[in-house]
Amino acid sequence: MCFSVSAWDRVYPIVLGLPFNLFWLTSWIVLTPLCLWGAYRLESKKDDHST
């Protein structure tokens, strides 16, 4: 993932008025909590089974 910088560090296409790199990073700010929430659900399920 982190080596993909040259793939997204560009201005076009402009999405929602933002240069593409800014749009890309901002959307990950929203997506990361969603992924972590998924991981959180998985972990708490695991805990339920083990106790």
Add this chain to the structure above:
Amino acid sequence: MTPSAIALGVIFAIVAFGSAIGFYAGARRKMDLEQWTVAGRGFGVLLMWLLMAGEVYTTFSFLGASGWAYSRGGPTLYILAYITLANVVAFFIMPPMWELGRKHQLQTQSDFFAWRYGSDHLAAVVSLVGIVCMIPYLQIQITGLGIIVEVASFDGINRVTAMIFAVVLLVGFVLASGLRAVAWVSVLKDILMLFAAVAVGVGIPHIYFGGIGPMFTALLHAKPSHFVMPGATPNLGHAWYISTVVMTSVALYLWPHSFGAAFSAKSSETLRRNAVVMPLYSLSLTLMLFVGFAAILVIPDLRDGDLSLLAIVRKTFPPWFLGVIGGAGALTAMVPAAILLLSSATLFAKNIVRPIFAPTMSDHEVGRLARIMVVVIGGISLYVAIRGSTTLVGLLLLGYSGITQVFPGVVLGLFWKRVTTPGIFAGLVAGACIVTFLVLTKRDPYLGLNAGFLGLCANFAIAVTLSLFKPPASQST
């Protein structure tokens, strides 16, 4: 009334109100060492969360991020990535750390090192690295306060005078009230800062360009290369970006004051939930970047990019609004500065002086030494702030390059049984030396990579190699 009197008056009122909240929260309790430094470990989920947001979102996000957006462009985007990723790291590291803390009564990062590696000296060196790295972080806050007063007084009060005044106020505040006060001021600070971010980040592009989309269209037309790396810099390209994001995101929760959260939280659940929600705060940073970008076209030729946010607010809005934004900024500097002062001073007294030089010191004496150190560290930070000329972001990266060297000791200590004390010790010292050398000889970034990242690589390599050479049994020595 002159515009500067109005702006300064509003800032002063906000700071006074914040301090009053702090003093009130502090005054209701008897203040022993435990209460002063960790607020008696009684922080519930909400206060904990506020305190952590108070620590992470500082003047750096307020003035520094927009400053780099203005003066550097593309490379600034690392800021959006690292806080987000840091919470992914925290999600996996903090809960096991909390379990260990509960089992072995650990209270600080140093306690963890002393327990895991059985060496007070290693623990003291870790604390020393922490304190040294906190000084540039403090310097950011003091410089930020100086900038706010400078701009709000319409350049009538010079920055150095403002910084001296700010440090005196800060030291007084910390000595009088302690951590609980800080957490409560943080509430006011967060509300004001979010308001400021939305008002300025959405408002300014609308006023000058009719929206965020049109703003970028105009900017890309005027300065197309500013928005991709390396932006306006000669050498901050993709390799720098990757190495910086890796180095800073593993380090965010290693700051001694943030690390303490692993121990004072109520449960490991709390820590996980916190890590899930925290990245959302970074959305406010995107707004700060908008302001820095807008300033490129509205007020070109600023001598110092870190002035951009306040200078554009001053140009756009009436003085009282400049005062509100300045007041939000002032609290955003004071809350983290108070936390940094408090933790570095306590760290020095409790984790360096007592275990190494004076094992018989009582809690009372440690408390007194810590209070003296608040004044000393405040003074040192003021001195470097007056002498310094780096950008706010540059300062933070400097601190991060150092603090990240603690990471191998934490992660290997948690997840790898065979790691040995000499390995971690040698790695930490080597990493710190490499960073110091590269930074002092102005070779950062080196070969396009961030100095802190290079130090971290050497650090890991040495720690792992030395650990593999020794049989695990030697751990107890």
